[in-house]
Amino acid sequence: EVQLVESGGGLVKPGGSLRLSCAASGFPFSGYCMNWVRQAPGKGLEWVSSISFTSKYIYNSDSVKGRFTISRDNAKNSLYLQMNGLRAEDTALYYCTRSSGIGNYSSDYWGQGTLVTVSS
Amino acid sequence: QSVLTQPPSASGTPGQRVTISCSGSSSNIESNTVSWYQQLPKTAPKLLIYSSDERPSGVPDRFSGSKSGTSASLAISGLQSEDEGDYYCAVWDDSLKGYVFGTGTTVTVL
Numbered sequence: 001e002v003q004l005v006e007s008g009g010g011l012v013k014p015g016g017s018l019r020l021s022c023a024a025s026g027f028p029f030s031g032y033c034m035n036w037v038r039q040a041p042g043k044g045l046e047w048v049s050s051i052s053f054t055s056k057y058i059y060n061s062d063s064v065k066g067r068f069t070i071s072r073d074n075a076k077n078s079l080y081l082q083m084n085g086l087r088a089e090d091t092a093l094y095y096c097t098r099s100s101g102i103g104n105y106s107s108d109y110w111g112q113g114t115l116v117t118v119s120s
Numbered sequence: 121q122s123v124l125t126q127p128p129s130a131s132g133t134p135g136q137r138v139t140i141s142c143s144g145s146s147s148n149i150e151s152n153t154v155s156w157y158q159q160l161p162k163t164a165p166k167l168l169i170y171s172s173d174e175r176p177s178g179v180p181d182r183f184s185g186s187k188s189g190t191s192a193s194l195a196i197s198g199l200q201s202e203d204e205g206d207y208y209c210a211v212w213d214d215s216l217k218g219y220v221f222g223t224g225t226t227v228t229v230l
Contacts, residue, residue, distance in 0.1 A: 037165075044206075044221060044222075045208050045210075045221040046221065047210075047218060047220065050219065059218060061218050062216070066143060074178070095164060104152040104211065104212030104219075106151060106155035106167050106170040106171075106210070107155075107157075107165075107167060108167050108170075109167075109174060110165055110166070112164055115216050
């Protein structure tokens, strides 16, 4: 059974940092691209970042470029999102998703999300 | 503000057919295939349609997708109460070099 379990969310002050993790199981992790998608409270879905199988290709949304860094460790079946310079508008539920490619590929599995709250 | 526009809401009675539109542009929908996601209340999104008109295994054939030019549509036939939730279209945008989600449509079963 495919499982994606996010962790690392919490309350952080504006300008602070947080590192999200996503533990994957039930599928060959290195054979899939991975993504982060977020959803602000009561709002719609927003794509954040994507990483290819071996980390060769990375795409980031303009809203997080220069502040967030996506990475993966295929040996540990894990995906990460290092978030620096956090702003109030980054407050959201962050989902880890997998896709069969990078770019125009749909996310066929989603985790349950980890909540990030940026507030003083 | 998303580059993909959906109606905020759609509704129907049980058994009816409901259609949700997704309007984009030449750099996204016209150039790439579209996905649709269903988000039931207080749950994570679920892939409903990929490659504009393909259903993942397990998704009922009541759900169907189509694409024409710069627009895409999701149709739900035989509407059921458990279909109540939010629906999002999504596609890669060649100009933005990013994946974009639609504004979302809330489906209500009357």
